[in-house]
Amino acid sequence: xxxELTPEQNMLKKxxxxxxxKECPFDVVREIRKSDMGYSPKIWKKMADxxxxxxxFEEKYGGSEGxxxxxxxxxxxxxxxxxxxxxxASPVMAGFLISEAGSDAQxxxxxxxxxxxxxxxxxxxxxxxPVPAGRKxxxxxxxxxxxxxxxxxxxxxxPHADVADMILFCAEDQNRSPILCLADSxxxxxxxxxxxTITEERKFxxxxxxxxxxxxxxxxxxxxxxxxxxxxxxxxxxxxxGEMIGGFKQVLDMTVNYASQRKQFGVPIGKFQAIQHFCAxxxxxxxxxxxxxxxxxxxxxxxxxxxxxxAMAKAWCSDTYVxxxxxxxxxxxxxxxxxxxxxxxxxKHAKESELMFGHSKIKRQHIANAIGL
Amino acid sequence: MDFEFTxxxxxxxxxVREFVESEVAAGTFEVTSKAIVAEVSKxxxxxxxxxxxxxxxxxxxxxxxxKGQVDKMIMLEEMYRYQAPTGYHFMAERQIGPAxxxxxxxxxxxxxxxxxxxxxxxxxxxxxxxxxxAGSDLAAVATTAxxxxxxxxxxxxxxxxxxxxxxxxxxxxxxxxxxxxxPKHQTCSEFIIDMKAPGVTIRPLINIAGEHSFNEVFFxxxxxxxxxxxxxxxxxxxxxxxxxxxxxxxxxRLLQNYPVYTALRKYIAEMTPxxxxxxxxxxxxDVMAQLEIEFNVGRLMCYNTAWIIDQGKKPTSQAAxxxxxxxxxxxxxxxxxxxxxGPSSTIRKGSETLSPAIxxxxxxxxxxxxxxxGGSMEVLKNIxxxxxxxxxx
Ligand SMILES: Cc1cc2nc3c(=O)[nH]c(=O)nc-3n(C[C@H](O)[C@H](O)[C@H](O)COP(=O)(O)OP(=O)(O)OC[C@H]3O[C@@H](n4cnc5c(N)ncnc54)[C@H](O)[C@@H]3O)c2cc1C
Numbered sequence: 195x196x197x198e199l200t201p202e203q204n205m206l207k208k209x210x211x212x213x214x215x216k217e218c219p220f221d222v223v224r225e226i227r228k229s230d231m232g233y234s235p236k237i238w239k240k241m242a243d244x245x246x247x248x249x250x251f252e253e254k255y256g257g258s259e260g261x262x263x264x265x266x267x268x269x270x271x272x273x274x275x276x277x278x279x280x281x282x283a284s285p286v287m288a289g290f291l292i293s294e295a296g297s298d299a300q301x302x303x304x305x306x307x308x309x310x311x312x313x314x315x316x317x318x319x320x321x322x323x324p325v326p327a328g329r330k331x332x333x334x335x336x337x338x339x340x341x342x343x344x345x346x347x348x349x350x351x352x353p354h355a356d357v358a359d360m361i362l363f364c365a366e367d368q369n370r371s372p373i374l375c376l377a378d379s380x381x382x383x384x385x386x387x388x389x390x391t392i393t394e395e396r397k398f399x400x401x402x403x404x405x406x407x408x409x410x411x412x413x414x415x416x417x418x419x420x421x422x423x424x425x426x427x428x429x430x431x432x433x434x435x436g437e438m439i440g441g442f443k444q445v446l447d448m449t450v451n452y453a454s455q456r457k458q459f460g461v462p463i464g465k466f467q468a469i470q471h472f473c474a475x476x477x478x479x480x481x482x483x484x485x486x487x488x489x490x491x492x493x494x495x496x497x498x499x500x501x502x503x504x505a506m507a508k509a510w511c512s513d514t515y516v517x518x519x520x521x522x523x524x525x526x527x528x529x530x531x532x533x534x535x536x537x538x539x540x541x542k543h544a545k546e547s548e549l550m551f552g553h554s555k556i557k558r559q560h561i562a563n564a565i566g567l
Numbered sequence: 568m569d570f571e572f573t574x575x576x577x578x579x580x581x582x583v584r585e586f587v588e589s590e591v592a593a594g595t596f597e598v599t600s601k602a603i604v605a606e607v608s609k610x611x612x613x614x615x616x617x618x619x620x621x622x623x624x625x626x627x628x629x630x631x632x633x634k635g636q637v638d639k640m641i642m643l644e645e646m647y648r649y650q651a652p653t654g655y656h657f658m659a660e661r662q663i664g665p666a667x668x669x670x671x672x673x674x675x676x677x678x679x680x681x682x683x684x685x686x687x688x689x690x691x692x693x694x695x696x697x698x699x700x701a702g703s704d705l706a707a708v709a710t711t712a713x714x715x716x717x718x719x720x721x722x723x724x725x726x727x728x729x730x731x732x733x734x735x736x737x738x739x740x741x742x743x744x745x746x747x748x749x750p751k752h753q754t755c756s757e758f759i760i761d762m763k764a765p766g767v768t769i770r771p772l773i774n775i776a777g778e779h780s781f782n783e784v785f786f787x788x789x790x791x792x793x794x795x796x797x798x799x800x801x802x803x804x805x806x807x808x809x810x811x812x813x814x815x816x817x818x819x820r821l822l823q824n825y826p827v828y829t830a831l832r833k834y835i836a837e838m839t840p841x842x843x844x845x846x847x848x849x850x851x852x853d854v855m856a857q858l859e860i861e862f863n864v865g866r867l868m869c870y871n872t873a874w875i876i877d878q879g880k881k882p883t884s885q886a887a888x889x890x891x892x893x894x895x896x897x898x899x900x901x902x903x904x905x906x907x908x909g910p911s912s913t914i915r916k917g918s919e920t921l922s923p924a925i926x927x928x929x930x931x932x933x934x935x936x937x938x939x940x941g942g943s944m945e946v947l948k949n950i951x952x953x954x955x956x957x958x959x960x
Binding site: 195196197199200203263446453461462464465469470471473481482485486488489491492495496509510554555557558559560561562563565567 | 852855861948952957
């Protein structure tokens with residue numbers, strides 16, 4: 195057993211921290227969020243030059259073949275910094291799918307550009323929770339004589355779709371069997387429209403009206419697609435947990451800091467036991483969240499599927515992070531409720547993260563099945 | 568970062584499991600709940616001693632195996648899945664031995680450490696800390712130990728003394744300084760006291776589970792030799808505080824009710840197929856998965872704290888976090904078990920008919936004590952907030 199990072203990982207972590215502290219303090223983060231692009235191409239390029247986009251990919255495609263844990267540590271830091279960027283959409287979601295399920299030719303064609311950041315990819319995923327019958331999803335309505343797939347329908351909440359070069363669709367055929375395929379974002383019939391969402395990070399509706407996808411851009415179908423999707427989601431979910439524990443730690447630090455400064459009745463409010471116990475609750479939950487998230491990341495890093503660990507981590511991190519951000523709002527009083535003040539960012543991030551890849555109730559169903567109930 | 572155990576540790580786990588399972592099969596003890604402290608079996612403790620499992624984490628010079636806290640936790644985890652009766656040596660091994668190694672005289676070490684490690688006669692200890700007016704505020708103890716020549720004379724009263732009626736010795740905190748100008752936490756000292764000494768009276772207290780586990784202990788001019796003092800006069804409170812992390816970090820806080828979990832799983836497994844397709848079963852799956860998650864979190868916290876101890880660091884905040892979390896898990900487990908098992912779970916062991924093998928109701932009744940003893944939930948949160956997070960005192 196060893197509950198510490200290796201010296202190399204600690205160095206890596208420090209370099210992430212230094213970069214993020216220097217490049218994107220909170221006012222820059224806010225600016226980027228409100229910007230038209232929704233990310234900073236300048237910072238994106240620097241991140242790419244530092245090799246952050248290729249941490250876990252094969253060297254032959256420009257990656258550095260690092261451990262999954264290295265990437266996890268990066269996401270922990272990103273969770274603290276709350277820097278919006280296509281890192282999650284492009285190398286993680288799209289990159290993992292392509293490298294898991296793509297053919298050599300497809301990897302050859304896409305991964306180098308994805309890793310050097312010159313091209314941005316995003317992924318259009320179906321919802322985790324049941325949706326009303328009328329809601330459209332992306333389906334393949336058949337193939338034309340050239341063998342092209344024809345996509346119709348719409349995908350919601352696709353990140354960075356406005357700046358993406360390629361969109362990876364998790365579509366379904368008419369028998370609800372999944373198809374993973376890549377479409378050029380400039381394809382005719384493809385329309386991207388912006389959504390306003392809880393985090394103010396812009397996400398998009400991607401609508402397809404007879405969008406043609408050539409057969410050579412189909413990454414995987416049927417069982418292969420399903421399996422690749424599950425593996426990608428497990429890893430992405432654990433990285434989301436990394437983000438969440440990073441955000442959680444930041445929220446606790448900010449809250450303790452505020453409670454030590456803010457005075458009422460002549461004393462710092464952190465002297466009041468009600469406030470201390472709120473903070474202690476957060477510390478207990480955070481400790482658990484860190485341990486369980488690192489457990490999942492370690493499992494994946496060592497080559498295991500880590501499915502159950504990931505589900506447990508996602509359930510616990512979601513519930514406790516959301517709760518902690520609620521408490522942090524209470525302790526900060528009115529100031530925390532202003533857009534000016536950074537703590538609200540985490541309140542939003544927590545809710546959004548909770549719902550991505552399934553909230554705790556959904557994860558608990560997986561766990562219950564896994565333990566034989 | 569590595570969540571795996573070493574080969575050697577896996578081997579230890581296997582050996583302990585094999586041993587405990589063979590003892591269960593042989594019927595040496597009954598698998599019940601909360602037996603860790605309450606069930607006292609000298610012969611079982613001796614079997615553990617023969618295998619080197621008492622004092623497994625003690626230095627070799629004191630008869631231990633020189634292994635780590637993580638190793639001890641592995642061993643205990645296997646023991647407590649079946650609630651092995653470790654009451655005879657439990658307190659002595661966890662708290663008295665380590666305190667003696669740190670603060671005791673050579674004579675005290677020689678007298679007690681080998682006895683504890685071998686589970687010989689006269690090795691069972693109880694803790695004489697709490698008093699009617701000194702609970703969370705332990706430094707407020709009023710029991711006095713006045714020095715007279717080569718002796719101390721003890722007068723006063725202790726309360727909530729677990730297993731006091733079965734113990735050979737008591738680990739006593741008493742006031743030795745009566746100077747009003749000295750801060751109260753510098754006025755007490757620690758002693759070893761013979762529970763059979765003249766002037767010691769032990770009266771049973773029956774708890775809400777209807778069981779006799781803790782006691783009141785009265786001291787009426789009890790004369791103890793001056794050599795019974797452990798450490799320095801006036802350092803008693805400080806010495807206790809130096810040891811509480813061990814008291815709080817144990818995996819016993821997570822596993823006292825493990826048989827309830829086992830019984831619950833069995834109960835669910837035996838539900839009818841129709842029941843298993845109901846909405847109600849969906850709820851069962853949900854709460855059981857939550858227990859699974861929390862058990863995993865608690866277990867990681869225990870091992871994390873043990874690992875910190877093995878790194879030679881003081882895990883004050885971690886141990887408090889671990890105890891706060893694990894005790895709440897245990898309360899939740901018992902509560903969940905009663906909900907799932909329904910009204911019949913209120914039937915107690917010893918009932919004329921339908922006496923259950925595992926007394927789930929008793930476990931539920933013991934629940935409130937978990938978040939009181941060894942530092943109440945609120946006191947632990949004070950520690951986490953002030954010492955862990957650095958909030959103002
Ligand atoms: C089953 C059991 C076994 C025990 N075994 C032993 C034993 O073997 N030896 C022994 O010496 N003692 C033993 N104890 C005693 C135990 O250590 C005390 O119960 C504990 O220290 C709390 O003290 P108290 O009961 O006097 O409660 P109090 O200290 O009076 O506490 C009552 C309530 O006030 C709260 N409170 C107190 N101080 C604060 C504060 N500063 N901030 C916020 N809230 C506070 C507490 O959290 C609690 O909710 C045992 C207790 C139990 C229940």
